Amino acid sequence: MVDLAVRRPGGRTARIRVAVLEATVSALIEHGYDGLTMERIADRAGVNKTTLYRRWGSRTGLVVDAVESYAAAQADIPDTGDIDEDLRRWARSIHTMLTGKVSGALVRAVFSAGDTAELRHLRQRFWLSRAVLVRPLVERAIIRGQLPPGTNIDEVIRHVGAPLYYRLLVLAEPLSVESADLAAAVTAAAAKAGVFIDKSAHPAHPATVARPKG
């Protein structure tokens, strides 16, 4: 059973939503994206297929909702007051997600299923639903003066996750906790050195700006 770990306020509507989203994640893992049908989800959740169409419109809408909820539920956003430690814990939370039995299978189902417009959309939503949660981690470090102003927050987030997804999904290498710590340390060192400062907002070579004549 997949646990979305979201708050479950009472009420039949809320209960059905959780049951359907859990059924969607389970079916996605078991049958893959291509084998995922509304029938299978309805059967598993014990609801009528028309309920799914009425609430989520389409299979894509339903899968996006399920994957977003799951991705957000898996995100463990640290706030230790120290950017090195925060990024290290965030990288370890990615590691835990990627190597988890259910969560890892879900990530594989979403990210290794081929290359269609629908899947690209789903991947973007997965990324965004987690980026929204983790952005404050980097923002707080800028406010505390641990990272320079103008730091491109989304690029920092991308660079923490990239080596982990790359190892697992591209190179198909085993994923160690050490590689999570390394990805965090690399990103933190570069961020502190100002490498992530947006060049468009802060000209890298102010000396090349034309000086007024006279």
Place this chain on the structure above:
Amino acid sequence: MVDLAVRRPGGRTARIRVAVLEATVSALIEHGYDGLTMERIADRAGVNKTTLYRRWGSRTGLVVDAVESYAAAQADIPDTGDIDEDLRRWARSIHTMLTGKVSGALVRAVFSAGDTAELRHLRQRFWLSRAVLVRPLVERAIIRGQLPPGTNIDEVIRHVGAPLYYRLLVLAEPLSVESADLAAAVTAAAAKAGVFIDKSAHPAHPATVARPKG
């Protein structure tokens, strides 16, 4: 037509090898890994199927040889005397490969085709055939004193490529030259700061090592 850009010494044997490897890459791009058959490769190269089995043993052996040759032919290893510039050029060469019409299609065929033991082997060989070529770039920087001794060379190489492969193959985002430059700059800054120094070889916290008593 796929150009392996390898030296082609005269002789029928060498000519056949190049024709077969080019046919393999073309067929892989056109039909994908699952649709790749020895018949198709033999037809395209204008050779007998038995020739393929005699020289390469199996489909896997042939694909590994073709992909390795192609991956190596695409690698443009800079040597400018400056590690920042060398890593930037290397990242741009990855960018060129990933966005190239033929090379990008080949990378997709190798890295987005699912998750079998055979494909994992193929991906490892692809990575290794390029890593072998690019290692001297990092080694030279250590010798010149631009990077600290003990720097884990393979991790440096992984971290330059990771954000680019991640964007293209995992997030399915467009790949800009700026993102290549950023990946190189992030890795260079972290490498100079000593983040890639192998902790096993150089204890990070020597103070925690037990001191002799007395």
